[in-house]
Amino acid sequence: MNPQIPILASLCVSLAGHDKGRTYVIIKIIDPEFVLVADGVYRGMKNPKKKRVKHLKIAFDSSEDKLLAKIAEGDIKDNELHKFILANTALTTPGGVLCQEKTVSKPKA
Numbered sequence: 001m002n003p004q005i006p007i008l009a010s011l012c013v014s015l016a017g018h019d020k021g022r023t024y025v026i027i028k029i030i031d032p033e034f035v036l037v038a039d040g041v042y043r044g045m046k047n048p049k050k051k052r053v054k055h056l057k058i059a060f061d062s063s064e065d066k067l068l069a070k071i072a073e074g075d076i077k078d079n080e081l082h083k084f085i086l087a088n089t090a091l092t093t094p095g096g097v098l099c100q101e102k103t104v105s106k107p108k109a
Contacts, residue, residue: 034051
């Protein structure tokens, strides 16, 4: 059993799957084992990714009332979510620095 408890609006990093290393924000808790995550670039609010909690490393609880309220209301835009992730990935966590290499803006054609 995973000792991590998912909290809405927490920043997390994918540990498994084709998106390994990508940083997300938890936008909905489905049950104790599954959450919906989005990053505002590859996975937006309209198309979040369903992930098992055991496949995520919860970096920190953002505890930003503003972000939490917007996510709870479903009123957050993809660009706001992406800016939040970019602003907070430089934070050092107990396990080291968050990996941001895969969560970058899509290249322009």
